[in-house]
Amino acid sequence: MCAGVRRDATGSDAGDAATALVAWGNAWLTGHVGLDEAVDAVEKVAGPQILSDVPAGAGAAAPGEAGPGDVTLRRGLGDLRVNGMTGLRLALPAPGDPLGLTGPPGFNRAAVDAGAAVIAVLADRGVGLVPGEDRRGSSYVGVRWQCHDAAPGPPDVPPLPDADRQLMLAMRDATEVLLTVDDVDGVPPEITDALADLRDPDRGDHPLAPGYPQRAHRVAALAGRLALVVDLARLLEGQGLTADQMRRRSEALRLLDRAVRRARVAACNSAFDPVS
Numbered sequence: 001m002c003a004g005v006r007r008d009a010t011g012s013d014a015g016d017a018a019t020a021l022v023a024w025g026n027a028w029l030t031g032h033v034g035l036d037e038a039v040d041a042v043e044k045v046a047g048p049q050i051l052s053d054v055p056a057g058a059g060a061a062a063p064g065e066a067g068p069g070d071v072t073l074r075r076g077l078g079d080l081r082v083n084g085m086t087g088l089r090l091a092l093p094a095p096g097d098p099l100g101l102t103g104p105p106g107f108n109r110a111a112v113d114a115g116a117a118v119i120a121v122l123a124d125r126g127v128g129l130v131p132g133e134d135r136r137g138s139s140y141v142g143v144r145w146q147c148h149d150a151a152p153g154p155p156d157v158p159p160l161p162d163a164d165r166q167l168m169l170a171m172r173d174a175t176e177v178l179l180t181v182d183d184v185d186g187v188p189p190e191i192t193d194a195l196a197d198l199r200d201p202d203r204g205d206h207p208l209a210p211g212y213p214q215r216a217h218r219v220a221a222l223a224g225r226l227a228l229v230v231d232l233a234r235l236l237e238g239q240g241l242t243a244d245q246m247r248r249r250s251e252a253l254r255l256l257d258r259a260v261r262r263a264r265v266a267a268c269n270s271a272f273d274p275v276s
Helices: 014-029 035-046 073-082 105-114 160-181 189-197 214-235 243-268
Strands: 049-052 070-072 087-091 117-121 126-135 141-150
Touching (some): 014 073, 014 214, 014 243, 087 243, 105 117, 117 141, 160 243
Parallel strands (some): 049 141
Antiparallel strands (some): 117 126
């Protein structure tokens, strides 16, 4: 879990907020939805959102909407597009694994601390958006995207077909481990239910937006379900396991988490891939 955005009443976290922003932002940039529809969809996932320290050229928020130097998500996206934004990329880094990041170091550190980031790609530069919790008042909870300079070069992330294959292999291996080494009283029902959900292709839990390839929708949905398996398995530590079983379990979850993050990034960043 990230240090910035904790899960709220909707179950959203930094990765969910970043995934929604990239998916619906790219759907808007490719002409599949309007800006208002895109912003409404993003804020349905993670609540009201603002951008802080927006680069020169972005307008200020209207009175009462946000603090000094802040703009609403709708205005911030519009101004970034006016300034030449051509796409949004997802980053889901972890300590020792800067997945989706290209620097500079200050932006990378902030993104790793948060567990997620979005890079707005402009013609000659990038704007890195790092999510954090935004609280103004006793009941208001939203997302504040802190803007950073970001390197414009492409990140070292797997293409969607490779990420898809890696995810399937990691899922197979992790499922085998969880079903064979978990506690002697059996696999916790929460994990059993989550594993069973992996076999239901018609749940409709696709986190992407219109315009994405069908494969991207499928991979993103499976990655989201597997992320839940990882979270549950880490919360429900097995009891009565040997040291070797615990080691195997921990390694399987680490590899599954790595594959899940790569699959989510590859799916979200495939909006501009050539149609094959």
